[in-house]
Amino acid sequence: MKLLREPLVHFVIAGVVLFSAYAWLNGSRPASDGVEPVRISAGQIQWLRQTYSSQWLRPPDANELQGLVNDLVNEELLAREAQTMGLGEDDTIVRRRLAQKLKFLVEDTSRLAEPTDAELRQYFEANAARFEDSPRVSFTQIYFNPETRKDAAEDAGLVLAGLSANAGDDGAELGDRFLLEAEMRQVDRQAIANAFGDEFADALLTSQLGKWVGPLKSGYGTHLVFVSARDPVRKPAFEAVRDEVIAEWRRESEQKVSADYLARLRGKYGVELDDSVKAQLEPLPAADVLMR
Structure with a gap:
């Protein structure tokens, strides 16, 4: 083997x-x-x-x-x-x-080379973050439409100040109509990113719990957000994700074999670029060039 x-x-x-x-x-x-x-x-x-x-x-x-x-x-x-x-x-x-x-x-x-179970477990431990369950977030958001407001961010800031002074107010009627639900429960990061964008999703993963925060930007406009719960990242058992682990191992192995082969071909044939071509190209790391 x-x-x-x-x-x-x-x-x-x-x-x-x-x-x-x-x-x-x-x-x-x-x-x-x-x-x-x-x-x-x-x-x-x-x-x-x-x-x-x-x-x-x-x-x-x-x-x-x-x-x-x-x-x-x-x-x-x-x-x-x-x-x-x-x-x-x-x-x-x-x-x-x-x-x-x-x-x-x-x-x-x-x-042709299949990993042993021990090798798969070692790969799983070395790349644990790839197989972790995404944290799930429960939150409420208030939307401020930039197309109907002169300054949506400023309006959001004023509403935030009022909500901070009146902690019991849920703020449900303080924003604009929005096509998504105002309250979402147990939603993972990818689902949040799909709906609102990566920047918004990342902000929710680090926002203070039990407090209105913002303004936050999404693909729709401006929001205030109240994160009520956030589950921690969970590491699954190896047995539960074994198929994913072997798929990742194979994908990475194929990429490495391909990169090594291309490196040998570059050594065998050589690659020359005209000076005029070099001037138009951004320099790339060798690994990125070989993987393309």
């Missing part, structure tokens, strides 16, 4: 996969005149059958299979001649497709 996680092994496996795929699709053969003939393998026939069956929910009959083979041969002939003529050079679509296929092959090699 340890050997399978070594980056060098990933690259070797990727090379084997690429070579095998090429051999499977094209066969190995130069003809006597130096031109390689188009060959159709049993694997390709099986692929044609499976593709047809997936689309039409039945296998192809003899005539249909012959038509599929003819289409495949024609496609290979046209693709080969187009390549010979250089039609794929400087073609954005062709370049992206080839790059995408290689990227998928490289990322697939990371899936």
